[in-house]
Amino acid sequence: DATGSVVGYGQAADGYTHAFAYVKGPDLVIDSYSVRPAAPKVHERLWIDVVLRNAGSAAVTIPASVNKVGIRKDDGSSVGYGYGASSLSLAAGATATFTLHIEPYTLSPGPFRFVLTADPGNYIAELDETNNQLAGQIDMAAQVEYADLVITAVTVNPPNPVAMQEFDFNVTVANQGTLDAVISYPSLIADGGSYSYYVYPSQFTPWRLAPGASQTFTAKATLAAMQPGTRTVTFRVDPSNRVIESNESNNTASIQLTVSPP
Numbered sequence: 203d204a205t206g207s208v209v210g211y212g213q214a215a216d217g218y219t220h221a222f223a224y225v226k227g228p229d230l231v232i233d234s235y236s237v238r239p240a241a242p243k244v245h246e247r248l249w250i251d252v253v254l255r256n257a258g259s260a261a262v263t264i265p266a267s268v269n270k271v272g273i274r275k276d277d278g279s280s281v282g283y284g285y286g287a288s289s290l291s292l293a294a295g296a297t298a299t300f301t302l303h304i305e306p307y308t309l310s311p312g313p314f315r316f317v318l319t320a321d322p323g324n325y326i327a328e329l330d331e332t333n334n335q336l337a338g339q340i341d342m343a344a345q346v347e348y349a350d351l352v353i354t355a356v357t358v359n360p361p362n363p364v365a366m367q368e369f370d371f372n373v374t375v376a377n378q379g380t381l382d383a384v385i386s387y388p389s390l391i392a393d394g395g396s397y398s399y400y401v402y403p404s405q406f407t408p409w410r411l412a413p414g415a416s417q418t419f420t421a422k423a424t425l426a427a428m429q430p431g432t433r434t435v436t437f438r439v440d441p442s443n444r445v446i447e448s449n450e451s452n453n454t455a456s457i458q459l460t461v462s463p464p
Contacts, residue, residue, distance in 0.1 A: 229258030229329040230320035232271070232336035233297060244311050245345040245381060245446050248304040254320055256292040258329050264290045264321070271300045272322030276315040276337075281308050305386065305444065311344040348448035350379030351439045353392075353455035354416060365430040365464045369423050371398050373455075375439050376416035383411045383445045392419055393441040397427035397459070430463045 233253040242248050252271045256262055264270055266289045274280050281304055290298055320334040328334075355374040363369040373392050377383045385391055386408040392401040398421040403409035411417060427435065436456040443450065 225329065226260045227258050227329045228256050228260050228262035228292070228294070228326060229333070230262070230292075230326060231255050231257045231333050232318045232320050235318060235336070235338055237340055241343060242340065243343045243345055244309050245348070247384065248309070248340075250302045250304065250318075250340075252300050252302060252318055253297050254292075254300060255297045256294055257333075259294050261291065261293045262326055264292075264326060266290075268325045269322050270298075270320070271302065272319045273302050273304075274317050274319070276317065281305075281316070309342050311342055314340045314342050316340075345446060347381040348379050349377050349381045349383035349411075349413070349445050350448045350452070351383050351411070351445060352376055352378055352452050353437055353439050355418075356435075356437055356455050356457045358457075358459065359420075363423070363428070363459075363461050365461050366428050367464075368428070371421045371423060371435070371437070372418050373401070373421055373437050373439075374416055374418040375411065377411040377413055379448055380413050382413070383440075383447075385409045385440060385444050389442045389444045390440070392421060392437055392439050394421055394427075394435055394437045397424055397433070397435045398422065398437070399424060427459065428461060430461050432458060432460045435459045 231254075233255045235250050235252045238249040238251065239246060250273065252273075254271055270290060272280065292298060316338055318336045318338060321328070324331070352375070353373060354376045355372075357372045359370045359372055371394060373394075375392065385403050387403050387405040389403070390400050391403055391409055401419045401421050421437075427433075434456050436454055438454045440447075440453060447453075
């Protein structure tokens with residue numbers, strides 16, 4: 203019928219004929235997961251490929267805006283979701299694979315214990331709401347190499363700014379460590395406090411700086427920086443500490459900024 207139930211009749215041991223109903227519906231379960239790389243280290247980007255299966259008796263469609271798969275640490279803290287780029291339709295018995303990205307800074311050496319959950323927001327009405335989870339563990343190897351980000355130069359362009367006229371800060375960042383530094387959007391690369399606008403990596407491609415390499419970023423001055431007078435402006439690279447570094451205490455550089463009256 204319209205409810206997804208199939209009505210039938212059968213004779214019981216008592217000799218009477220009874221009506222019965224088979225309820226049809228979806229049932230989302232986590233079939234399995236795999237890890238990339240196979241032997242991850244704490245400084246590396248980690249991907250978990252999760253196989254979602256509809257173990258029910260009816261098809262299901264999950265909108266693009268709904269979390270298909272969630273992952274939480276064993277302490278209950280969330281570390282990722284799998285949305286998918288579009289809506290997902292799963293026939294009864296069908297599967298789909300979602301890739302969860304775990305940022306390196308969220309993990310420590312040792313066992314990473316987690317729970318994967320299908321339909322973590324309980325958006326889909328299922329035949330069984332108690333079988334949506336699968337526990338797992340990944341052993342994270344200790345980090346032996348590190349990036350080390352430093353700011354090697356901060357200059358002003360034009361070099362003699364005038365009050366209430368736009369100018370830029372040029373901030374040069376170098377990696378003096380032995381491992382690539384990687385920062386993903388929406389985390390910041392450089393921050394000049396209230397005196398500059400933030401410098402972000404691309405939304406679609408993580409910023410990466412190889413050992414020994416450097417890159418200069420342009421940070422536009424804010425209205426606070428355009429006021430006349432002399433002030434100290436301090437820039438910080440990786441202000442959110444997304445890069446695990448050999449030295450976290452050398453990420454700042456300051457300049458004396460003088461802005462002339464108009």
